[in-house]
Amino acid sequence: xxxxxxxxxxxxxxxxxxxxxxxxxxxxxxxxxxxxxxxxxxxxxxxxxxxxxxxxxxxxxxxxxxxxxxxxxxxxxxxxxxxxxxxxxxxxxxxxxxxxxxxxxxxxxxxxxxxxxxxxxxxxxxxxxxxxxxxxxxxxxxxxxxxxxxxxxxxxxxxxxxxxxxxxxxxxxxxxxxxxxxxxxxxxxxxxxxxxxxxxxxxxxxxxxxxxxxxxxxxxxxxxxxxxxxxxxxxxxxxxxxxxxxxxxxxxxxxxxxxxxxxxxxxxxxxxxxxxxxxxxxxx
Numbered sequence: 001x002x003x004x005x006x007x008x009x010x011x012x013x014x015x016x017x018x019x020x021x022x023x024x025x026x027x028x029x030x031x032x033x034x035x036x037x038x039x040x041x042x043x044x045x046x047x048x049x050x051x052x053x054x055x056x057x058x059x060x061x062x063x064x065x066x067x068x069x070x071x072x073x074x075x076x077x078x079x080x081x082x083x084x085x086x087x088x089x090x091x092x093x094x095x096x097x098x099x100x101x102x103x104x105x106x107x108x109x110x111x112x113x114x115x116x117x118x119x120x121x122x123x124x125x126x127x128x129x130x131x132x133x134x135x136x137x138x139x140x141x142x143x144x145x146x147x148x149x150x151x152x153x154x155x156x157x158x159x160x161x162x163x164x165x166x167x168x169x170x171x172x173x174x175x176x177x178x179x180x181x182x183x184x185x186x187x188x189x190x191x192x193x194x195x196x197x198x199x200x201x202x203x204x205x206x207x208x209x210x211x212x213x214x215x216x217x218x219x220x221x222x223x224x225x226x227x228x229x230x231x232x233x234x235x236x237x238x239x240x241x242x243x244x245x246x247x248x249x250x251x252x253x254x255x256x257x258x259x260x261x262x263x264x265x266x267x268x269x270x271x272x273x274x275x276x277x278x279x280x281x282x283x284x
Contacts, residue, residue, distance in 0.1 A: 009186075009187070009189070009219070012116065012118040012140060013118070014098045014118050016059060016060070016098060021257060021260065021275070022059035022060065022259050023265055023268050024061070024221070024260065024261040025053035025061045025062065025262065025263075026062050026064070026225065027049055027053070027063050027087075028067070029064065029084065030066065030083070043090060046090075047087070047090055050087075050091050050094075050097070051094070053097075054095050054097045056265040056266040058265045058269075059097065059098060060097065060100050060118075061095070061098070061100065062100040062121055063099060063102060063112075063117075064101075064102035065079075065081075065083035065102075066080050066103065067151070068196070070151060070155040070195075071151065071152060077107050077108070080108050084101060084111075085108075085111050088112045088115045092116025092117075098118040099112075099116060099119070100117070100119040101121065102123070103121070103122065104122050104123060104124040104126075104127075105128065106129075106130040106135075109131070109135055109138055113138035119140055119143065120135050120138065120140050120141070121143040121191075121221075122143065122145065123151075124145070124147060125147070125171075126174065126178060132177060132178065132183075135183060136178075139187075141187040141189060142189070143189045143191050143221055144171060144189070144190055145190075145192075145193045146170050146193035147197050154196055154197035158197045158199060160202055163198065163202045163206050164206050164209035165212075167192055167206060168212060171190050171216060172216065175188060189220070190216065190218045190219070190221065191261075192213055192222070194206065194207065194222070194223060195223075195224070200229050200232045204229065207224070207248070207251070207255075210222070210255040210256065211256060214256045220256065220257050220258060220259075221259040222248075222260055224248045225245045225261065225262040225264065226238050226242075226263055230244035230248065245263075245264065245268075246267060246268065249262065249268050249272075250275065253271070253275045260272070
C-alpha cells in the first residue's frame with residue numbers, strides 16, 4: 001500500500017502541486033448531462049467556456065463526452081471520440097490548463113493522451129475491458145471512482161451495510177489492479193463517487209466520513225456540484241444549487257479533499273481562496 005500521499009501530480013506537460021487544493025471545472029460536450037447538457041456541444045462555445053474557467057482559476061478542466069447521470073444512454077466509441085478529441089486538441093493548443101478526460105473508453109484514453117490530455121478521470125475505475133492497459137500505456141495520472149453497476153442501473157435501490165467501508169474496500173481493489181497493470185502509485189487519485197449508486201443518506205454519511213478514505217494515502221477528488229444530494233435536502237432544482245454546492249465545497253476542503261470538481265469555478269475559487277487564507281494564517 002502507498003504510504004505517503006504524493007506532493008506533485010505529473011500531468012503530461014503540466015504538474016499539479018498537491019500541497020494545496022485545486023478546482024477542476026466541468027465541461028460536458030454531451031446533449032444530456034444533468035446540469036449543462038447541450039450547452040457546449042459547439043466547439044467554439046466549449047473553448048470559450050474553457051477559457052472562462054481557466055481565467056476564473058481552474059487548474060484542471062474535465063471534458064466529458066458521455067453523460068453519466070442516472071439513467072443516461074450509452075454512447076458509442078466513435079461518437080465519444082468525435083465529441084472529445086477535437087476539443088482536447090483545441091484546448092491543449094489554446095489554454096494553459098490541465099485537461100482531464102472523463103471517460104471509461106480505452107480508445108478515448110489513448111487518443112486524448114496523444115492530443116494533450118493530462119489526466120484520465122474514469123467513473124468506472126478502469127473496469128471496462130482494455131481500460132487498465134490503455135491507461136497504463138498513456139503514463140497519465142488516473143482518477144479511480146467508486147460506482148456500482150452502470151449509470152443506467154446504479155440508482156436501482158442501492159444498499160450498503162457500511163458505505164464508507166465498502167467504498168474504501170472497492171477503491172483498494174481498484175488501486176491494486178491499477179498497480180498490477182503498471183500504473184505508478186504516484187499517478188493515482190481517488191473519487192468516492194457521490195451520487196453514483198448511492199441514495200441521499202449514503203452520500204451524506206460517506207461525505208461525513210471522508211477522512212476515512214484519506215487513510216488510503218492517496219489524494220481525493222470530490223464531485224458534488226449541483227447534484228441531487230443537494231437538491232433533495234434544499235428542495236431546489238439544478239440551477240438553484242450553488243449555495244449548497246459551496247457549503248459542501250468548504251466541508252470537503254476541511255475534510256482533506258485536494259481537487260473539487262465543479263460547475264461554478266469562480267464562486268468555488270472564492271471559497272478555496274478564503275480557505276487557503278485561514279490555513280496559511282494557522283501556519284504563521
